[in-house]
Amino acid sequence: MKYAKKAGYIAALILFLIFAAGPFVWTFIISITPDHAMFAPTPELLPGEVTFENYKELFSGGQRGSRFFESMYNSLRAAAITLCIGVPVAVMSAYALSRMEFKGRKVIKNLLLITMVIPVMATIIPLYQMFAAGKMLDDIFWLSMVYVSSYLPMAVWLISNYFATIPEELEEAALIDGCGKFVSFFRIILPLSYPIILSVILIMFLNTWSQFQIPLILASSMETKPMAIVVSEFMTKDTIQYGLIAAAGMLALIPPALTALIFRKYLISGMTKGSVKG
Known part of the structure; x- marks a missing residue:
């Protein structure tokens, strides 16, 4: 046996x-x-x-190689903007939902769950109309704002559930010692919450890096096209360069693979602790 x-x-x-x-x-x-x-x-x-001709072509400085690395830079820029705006907003919103009592708090948390199940394609046409009317198409910043709005419900839900597991007595003790809520948040809550925050950062980065549907509609110029879109354009109506696409795919795996390897333990601990209580 x-x-x-x-x-x-x-x-x-x-x-x-x-x-x-x-x-x-x-x-x-x-x-x-x-x-x-x-x-x-x-x-x-x-x-x-x-x-290794496919790799040499990408690194040779030719048209396709230049387009590929420019698109990788666009993906990194979009990920950086998404993280710099999305993570602080998610942390502050999660703190308000988990630590503050106000009317409609539970309704907001339940609505967050509903927004998580709305498919992207159900909102992409209204988004395109809004972006076209506001002249926001082909703009990395506004494209990143769409990513932020897409990830916020999940991020706020996970972080708020994690905050709820931190004993309120710790924060109350800090208040008794003369620290205000703002100071106690940075001295007590944030240091104890780094696993879930790092896991949310990792999730946001990986999702932004692999985006295809949203930028396919909202980003059409080389100044904004992310890596996934440019790699798909290696296929034309006449030829499909399988080797070149595969080489580009292997190079595109390096940033998310390294990030996942570095932060893997935070991803596991953050996801498990942030999903068990609500």
Whole structure:
């Protein structure tokens, strides 16, 4: 029985690795496979010949490489603006919902849950009309504001639930010592809440980095197009450069992968502690 459980665990782990890491391995193999080998009558799983021409093209400074790295810079700018505005607003809103008593507080928290299930495509046409009327199209700042409004309900819900787990006695003791609510917030609440705040930062960054539908409608110039849109444009009506797309995809994975690896423990602890109480 003991060996059967161990064998089952190993089999489940292998299946998980295949489904989780398999697409990334396959993408890397495509990125280093020559086109003639990829479209051979009898293609092989592993290429007999390895080429890094796709990576060289992206780093050569040519048109496609320049467009790709410019779009990566656009994605980083959008993520930075989203975090700089979205995280402070989410923290302040969460504090008000978790620590302050006012009329309609519970209604607001319930409405936050409702907004989380509204699909993006249900609001994208009204958003486009608003942006066109306000001359806000092709603007990184206003595009980031859409991201902020999209992530705020989830961020406020998680952080407010986390704040609710912090004993109110700690804050009351700070008030007795002469600290105002503003000072006690920075001295007591924020230092204890860094796991959930870091996890929210990570979630916002990853979601902003992978955005496709919203910028596809609201960003049409190279000054604002994010990385996901530019990579999709490597496909034309005449040709699809699978190797180049795969190489761009592997390079685009580096920033979110590094971020996730660095903050992974905060993501797990923040998500679990911020979702159990409300």
